[in-house]
Amino acid sequence: MFKDKDINIYMVGIKGVGMTMLAQFLVSKGYCVSGSDVKEEFQTDRTLFNAKIKVKQGFSLSNFPKKIDLVVRSSAFEIDKNIELKFLDKKGLKIISYAEALGSLFADYFGVSVCGSHGKTTVTSWLGHVLNKAGLKPNVLSGSYVRQFKGSSLSGDSKYFIVESDEYQNKLKYFNPKAVILNNIDFDHPDYFKDEKQYYKVFLDFIKKIPKEGFLVLNLEDKQSVKVGAKNHGRTIAYCIEEKNNKLKESYQKIYQAKNIKTETYGQSFSVYRNGKKFANFKIKLMGRHNILNSLAVISASLEMGVSLGGLRNNLYSFNGASRRFDVLGKYNGSVIIDDYAHHPSEIKACLDAVKQRYKNKKIITVFHPHTVSRTKVLLDDFAKSFVLSDSLFLLEIYTSAREQGGGLSSVDLLNKVKQYNLEKNKKQELKYFKDMKLVEKELKKVAGADNVILLMGAGDVFRIAYSLLKINSSNI
Numbered sequence: 001m002f003k004d005k006d007i008n009i010y011m012v013g014i015k016g017v018g019m020t021m022l023a024q025f026l027v028s029k030g031y032c033v034s035g036s037d038v039k040e041e042f043q044t045d046r047t048l049f050n051a052k053i054k055v056k057q058g059f060s061l062s063n064f065p066k067k068i069d070l071v072v073r074s075s076a077f078e079i080d081k082n083i084e085l086k087f088l089d090k091k092g093l094k095i096i097s098y099a100e101a102l103g104s105l106f107a108d109y110f111g112v113s114v115c116g117s118h119g120k121t122t123v124t125s126w127l128g129h130v131l132n133k134a135g136l137k138p139n140v141l142s143g144s145y146v147r148q149f150k151g152s153s154l155s156g157d158s159k160y161f162i163v164e165s166d167e168y169q170n171k172l173k174y175f176n177p178k179a180v181i182l183n184n185i186d187f188d189h190p191d192y193f194k195d196e197k198q199y200y201k202v203f204l205d206f207i208k209k210i211p212k213e214g215f216l217v218l219n220l221e222d223k224q225s226v227k228v229g230a231k232n233h234g235r236t237i238a239y240c241i242e243e244k245n246n247k248l249k250e251s252y253q254k255i256y257q258a259k260n261i262k263t264e265t266y267g268q269s270f271s272v273y274r275n276g277k278k279f280a281n282f283k284i285k286l287m288g289r290h291n292i293l294n295s296l297a298v299i300s301a302s303l304e305m306g307v308s309l310g311g312l313r314n315n316l317y318s319f320n321g322a323s324r325r326f327d328v329l330g331k332y333n334g335s336v337i338i339d340d341y342a343h344h345p346s347e348i349k350a351c352l353d354a355v356k357q358r359y360k361n362k363k364i365i366t367v368f369h370p371h372t373v374s375r376t377k378v379l380l381d382d383f384a385k386s387f388v389l390s391d392s393l394f395l396l397e398i399y400t401s402a403r404e405q406g407g408g409l410s411s412v413d414l415l416n417k418v419k420q421y422n423l424e425k426n427k428k429q430e431l432k433y434f435k436d437m438k439l440v441e442k443e444l445k446k447v448a449g450a451d452n453v454i455l456l457m458g459a460g461d462v463f464r465i466a467y468s469l470l471k472i473n474s475s476n477i
Contacts, residue, residue, distance in 0.1 A: 001070070001096075001104045002031070008067045011035030012084055013074025014055055018098050018166065020044040021141045021152035022072070024051045025105075028155035036063045036084060043323065043463065047151045059084050071095040075169055102141070102163065103174030109139065109161035112301065113175055115206065116183030116225070117167075118347050119294050122286070123181055124164040125322045126298045128154055131162070133315040134307045138162055144341070145323035160305065167199070168192060172206040179234075179304075180210055181217045181297050185224035186346050191374035191401070203228050210234045217300045219293060220244070220255065237304060239296035241289065256300050258292050263357055268292060272299060280309055283317050287326060288354030324463065326354055332469045334450030336362075339466050343371040343459035345382035352389040355455055362453045366390040367440055367465065369458030370398040370411055377409045384417035390455070392430035392447075393418065394440055399460030441465050 009026060011019055014035030023033050024047055036056040048055050056063035059082060071088050073095055079085040089095055096104075106113075114124040121143040128140030129148055137156035143164040145152050165172055168189045185203050193199040207228050210216055216232040218225045220240035229236055230251075239256040254274060261270040267285040270292060271278060284295050295316060302312050321327065324341040331337065336359065342351045348368070355364055366387060370376045376383065376398055387393050395411045415433050422429050434440045444454060444465070456462045 001101075002026075002108075005030045007069040008032045008034075008065060009070050009072060010065065010068045010088075011072045011074075012059075012082060013037055013077045013098075014048065014053070015042045015044045016074045016076060016098070017044060017143050017152070018102070019072070019074050020047050021143065021164075022098060022102055023048065023053055024151050025139070025141055025153040025155060027051050027053060028153065034065050036060075042461075043145060044152075047145055050151060061087055064088075068093060072098060072101045074098055075171075099166075099169075099171035099174045103176075106161055106163055106175055106177075110159040110178045111175065112160060112162045112179045112181065112305075113165040113172075113177040113206075114162065114181045114183070115165040115167060115172065115203070116181075116219075117186040117188050118344065118350075119183040119290060119297075120164045120166070121322050121341075122291070122294050122325050123183060123297050124162055125149065126294065126316075126319050127181070127301055128162050129319045130298055130302050130307060130312060130315040131160065131305065132156065133318065134302070134311040136160060136305065136307070142322060144325065147323070148320060167202050167206075170202050172202055175206070176209055177206075178211065178214045179216070179301070180207060180214075181301055182207070182219065182225050182228065183294070183297060184219055184222040185228065186222075186344065187379075188344055188375065190378040191372060200224060200228070204231060207231050208233070215253075215304055217297055217304070219297070221293070235304075237300045239293065239300050241292060241296075254300070256296050258296055261289075261292060263287075272296070280313065282313060285317065285319065286321055287358045288350055290350040291354070326351065329466050330470045332444070332454070333448040335365075335444075335448035336453045337456070337466045337469065338453065339456045339463045341459055342457045343375070345379055345386040348383070348386040348457060349389075351455070351457060352387070355453060356389050359453045363391040363451055364389065364453050364455055365392040365394065365444070365447065366455045366457060367394045367396065367444070367462060369396040369456075369460045369462035370414060371459040372401045373398055373409050374401075376411075376414060380409075380414060380417055383414055384421045387418060387429070388425075388427065390429065391452075392432075394432045394434060394443065396434055396437065396440060396458075396462065399458060437462070437465050437468075441468055444469065 015037040034054040039057040125142040125146045131138040137158040138160040140154040140162045187196045214234035217237045218229045220238040235253045237254045238252045241258045257273045258270045269283040327339040340351045342348045
């Protein structure tokens with residue numbers, strides 16, 4: 001499909017995170033790419049602009065370039081419901097989904113898939129950074145802007161292709177990996193998956209695809225990952241902080257364990273033990289227990305792919321993180337403002353834990369923008385218990401996905417659940433509900449000060465609050 005680089009590719013829904021990283025990658029490989037999307041401004045606009053990709057704002061039959069050989073569409077837009085796709089389909093043009101396009105490219109390389117419910121973006125970009133700095137010249141596609149990539153992808157000339165692989169809508173079925181990094185399996189996307197069993201099966205089927213000469217890196221602390229990992233046909237390398245779920249210990253080629261974890265002024269330090277014996281000391285800039293686990297995944301995969309210990313140590317530490325992942329954007333009236341993509345109860349807990357670790361003596365003001373009605377409804381009780389470490393919780397109305405029909409739930413319902421939980425636990429916490437971001441911004445202007453940290457969380461566009469505030473403060477975002 002992508003053998004001939006002399007083709008013109010038109011991408012509908014090009015501003016989507018996955019579509020943007022794919023577009024940037026294709027351009028770096030010499031393909032001619034253009035596309036269209038809604039007029040609303042997204043963080044991905046920056047990446048597309050820097051890659052000099054022509055993007056038409058809004059959908060119209062006048063958007064098309066003179067020649068189109070292949071159409072790639074975002075899963076957010078269906079052929080029979082989008083004016084451009086409907087027209088191009090009637091014209092007989094080949095239209096494929098983002099996942100199909102990426103899967104086709106992936107097949108031409110030694111494909112390393114980074115998957116799981118949480119931590120995909122961080123592990124993908126971190127591993128890509130380490131391999132790149134070590135001289136392995138990998139190809140990398142990350143689900144977020146990475147400042148050290150100057151975009152969301154890296155184009156190398158090696159056989160390695162590191163790809164953040166999303167399980168939503170079972171996109172994994174389009175990939176045939178040589179290696180897989182499985183962070184965790186934690187039920188999500190209830191708008192697509194009927195139940196936990198169906199969600200789990202997607203990962204099970206995917207792991208079965210790993211060939212005998214391939215390898216799997218898995219999180220030994222995650223029960224579901226361990227169960228799935230038992231079906232791996234290749235080598236299995238495990239990592240953990242606490243050694244548990246180790247009934248299959250003898251079947252693992254290597255186990256990397258972090259011990260002696262310390263919080264430092266620059267981040268964290270720890271020792272790694274390999275198969276029970278002291279291996280090496282490491283340090284990282286990223287905060288939180290979850291990032292110790294993420295770093296172990298990177299360490300495990302990097303060593304398996306031939307990175308030397310010296311190069312691994314230095315490059316693991318030099319990684320600065322990805323955009324919207326514990327992203328410290330600046331200060332407003334003395335308040336540190338952090339933006340994070342956390343939109344699942346497990347991610348919220350991990351992020352708040354990292355904030356508390358870094359800013360021990362500061363009050364935490366959390367602004368949470370729930371993402372999709374279906375997720376909020378199904379995980380409502382878990383959400384209610386996830387904000388314990390926050391001193392104040394400001395809830396925005398739910399960010400409703402275009403693929404959802406109807407509501408049936410409001411952030412007020414979540415607020416009431418949090419109140420109920422706090423009452424049961426005798427916890428004092430300031431709780432407020434806001435219909436829109438302007439009202440939250442107005443409140444933050446009143447309460448911002450050097451004694452607090454403002455944490456913005458959500459998979460929608462809650463980051464806009466920070467952008468507005470920091471612009472007022474003349475900060476450089």
